[in-house]
Amino acid sequence: MSKMKTITYREALKSAIREALQKDERVFLMGEDVGHYGGAFAVSKGLLKEFGPGRIMDVPLSESGFTGAGIGAALAGMRPIVEIMTVNFSLLAMDQIINNAATLLHMSGGQLNVPVVIRMGCGIGRQLAAQHSHSWEPFYAHVPGINVLAVGTHEDARGMLLTALESPDPVILFEYTSMLNLEAEIIEDAGAVDICKAKVRREGIDLSLITYGTGVYKSLEAAEVLSKDGMDIEVIDLRVLRPLDEETFLTSIAKTHKALVVEDAWKSVSISSEISARIMEKAFFELDLPVERLCGVEVPIPYPKHLEDASVPQVQDIVEKVRKILKP
């Protein structure tokens, strides 16, 4: 077995960026405050000094402008990593991502591919109130032509970016700011990971807990609690929200016959809606209970801690929900 090391999520992200910059001259990082400030969340701290302003580019507050510039640079042979400080501001760049990055290959009849990687800090849990607590994974996962990844583990924080940069097509990485200081063990020589399959993070036979992003560690923790009660929960980290890997969760449901989907995003028209629909379409006769969901409460995320916590599924909520499903 390989040697393990303890690393924070932030360090994992940073070492991936550094490795990418070292490996390929075409790669550069552009984003608000990525250089002199060291990254809004200190992910790129020190990289300006190491790689210089040509490769660590501070940009003005013009999300559409610099995201479009990243797309243009990718068209012209570079491998830009565009950092949009938080997913909330990506709304200002949606025209570029959806009308340009996602469509050019198709509109040009296959002539123009756009190998751009767009990283977005996202997630809830730091009392940032309604405008800074969005979960836009479902928005982007709706759009054909882009690849949407949810970085739910340290392993993926270390590895997804490297594979994303190999993709000929646009990739959006959702990184979770609430996990930045979280420590976990990964193998010492961890590196690139696949970006097309979901992963079974914990095997079990009683229920399939399907989730992504911040839901992964929460669900694993809940599964541990539940195992003490004799409930054997399988936890699936979707990882890739588009194109969705159905096979992994359908296989799991064929085994457990029960599913709970957990996510922070608002419930209506969400990733869980999609998962639920696919299960209905493709595994209906494997179901022994209706598919259940635990999602964000449909309210702009409030500022006070207790209300914020109540807005999205917590470990205890997952535990209780599973108990209710399995031992009514």
Place this chain on the structure above:
Amino acid sequence: MNEESIKNTIFQLLKRIAPEHDPSTLMPDENIREALNIDSFDALQFIVAISEKLNVDIPEEDYGKTATLKSLMAYLQQKMKS
């Protein structure tokens, strides 16, 4: 992995093979295959599942050590330590 979780794993796997029996009623020295009415094909499937789940290699000559719950537990614990 502690004793309790090994036991849980064994029970889960037995339940998959013989869903109509409750493996937790097994006596420690009872012959598992006889008690749960497991034929040689299912017995092999059980060994395959155990070795995959716990990541231990169970050579054929050790099959005898897997006959009862007690001997199987002892065997697996010793295997996993080494």
Place this chain on the structure above:
Amino acid sequence: MISFKMPSLGADMEDGTLVEWRKQPGDLLKRGDIIADVDTQKGLIEIEFFGEGILEKHLVAEGEKIPVGTVMALIRGESDEITEEIPQENIPDQEKMVEPAKVEEGKIKVPVASPQKAGGERVRISPLAKKIAEAHQLDISKISGTGPDGAIVKADIDKCLREGQEKKAKAKTDPIVTEPRYEPESKLAIPESEAIRKAVAAAMSRSNQDIPHYYLEKRIDFSKAMLWLKEANKERSVQQRLLPVALMIKAVAKALDDVPDLNAVWEDGLERKNEINIGFVVSLRTGGIMLPAILNADTLSVDGIMERLNDLIPRARAFKLRSSELSKSTFTITSIGEGGADKVYGVIYPPQVGIVGFGEIRDEAIVAEGMIGIKPVVDVTLAADHRATDGLIGSKFLASLNKYLQNPENL
């Protein structure tokens, strides 16, 4: 025009109920397409089509129960002209065609009794539970549910099946005599295990009545075979390890190649078969047996046979066999396995002409080369149809089988 008939999937199948047409008039049919789902005593079976053509017309409505051989549909082959004529062959007079339109929608696809409680309210049941109930032909209106709002879930079905089996175990003195008479009206309420029990009973009774069996027995030294298996399994990962039965099947297949009169069927005369397809008795946890075939077993390696077993046995137990896998065997093996009887005298599965039984492999004192030693042995019995062969042929077969089991490395 090809007349597509209700196929016979075994000597014990007399009729079947068409549950669902999977192909509609105008559909192009290719070899291997599933044309219909038919409910039989053995449960729901997918009926394959083996030719090519275009489905012209359905002649049987969903929900109808028809005898084997009834023309179910007309299929236009490539050379056929379009025609409206219906061939009259094989259409039983008393079974007048029912126009599909007369069958109420809704009911067509549900082979179990109408899932309504007495008050007319719909039975709440999970899709999975419903699927299992259908496979076991359970009447779900009689099952009480423990799921949300009283819905029936898998656990309830499992419990029902378990209780059905226990009841059977208690009543087990002479299964064939004590079985209740087969009544079509109540058929749908019979659990799968009982339906299979009945099917087995019918086939075995017929066998006993029609086939004059003769029996031969030989004790075979299994030490070389066991030694070979032990060595072979050392090199194999746990997923690829071999069971003795794989070796037995291979040896039987080769012996049948030497003695082809036993690889045959008796239908007003002996008809040798060109393929050696070994039917293998799989006993079900819920009672009863299934007989999936290992096709062309003589051409497979021992590993290949083990691979087929690993595929077939779980599917047989889950009732997920295809009709061709159930109907193609040309000879049968039954193996009692560990902890069982010393000898097993089989009953021939008609129209086959032989069955070989392997008892438990056990250590016995035997004389070899003038010395008494303890060795693993297995008692092998052959039951054969005396109309088809005589004892001499049977003896040749056992001798040949012994020869192969003494040289396992050549199998």
Place this chain on the structure above:
Amino acid sequence: MKKTQSKSKFPVSKAEGKRLLHQMQLIRRFEEKSAEVYTETKIRGFLHLYVGEEAVAVGVMQALKEEDYILSTYREHGHALARGMDPGAIMAEMYGKVEGCAMGRGGSMHLFDKNIHFYGGNAIVGGHLPMAVGMALASKKQGKKNVTCCFFGEGAAAEGEFHESMNLAALWDAPVLFLCENNLYAMGTALEYTHSEQQLEKKGPTYGIETATVNGMDLLEVMKAAQKAVDYIRETGKPYFLVCYTYRFRAHSMFDAELYRDKAEVEEWKKQDPIPQFKKYLLKEQLITEKEIASLEEAVEKEVAAAVDFAENGTWEPIEDLCRFVYSENQEP
């Protein structure tokens, strides 16, 4: 910026004169033919015609080199033809046939040809400006000397992306030619209703960008101004903003009753039609004869007819291929 004084003696050889006239005439006739077949329902969707603005496309292209990048708007047939895209491939694209320059996937608004560095055909007003800056930025990072020329209308100058792009290009010294075709109407709304400052050229200097205006109805003027702009960019590596005053003679798109402008206004502008103007110039300078003009026009007719034939004989992509080009098929980036 001062408007250029009277007509210059820009040196145009006989051959060059014919080539330029041919290009403008081809655009004119191609667009008219497109309108015709549109009414026969051969072309569907939006169809925005360039009639009247030919001098801008043809004039600017003369200053660009093969390695330069071009991004355009949804009114881009003229740019594509002037850049040398095959008329048959453009017509086939509008027919939706596989032989089209984007396999028929784009249609009139999305002409693409990577081989001649023609990057669309972009139909979100202002959306391609940031991309143009990014492409220029890439050239700079790669040490290339090419220019990225980005065509857009005056409507785009009201978009935030225009301002973001001007700022970024100036900030990064990106070699972009911002080429504004000011035809006075953003669809059907006149400049005076959409811009607080209608002299768009005033917007360049606030970003520190070198800026000029030119009479877009005069081919030679446009050529001169464009050459100056491109020379500046190649020399300094910095962006340049060129505003061409021009006018479209036909409706915004096919389904447009033109309620927003007087017929008289259109007639007035037609007096400045760049094609007759240029013909007159060539004749006056004895660079061409009437007979040569007639045979040139005949050649253009044949070319346009051939383009239609090519499109008519094109093939439809099979429906099974519907989901192609959503993700790259060749996984080599």
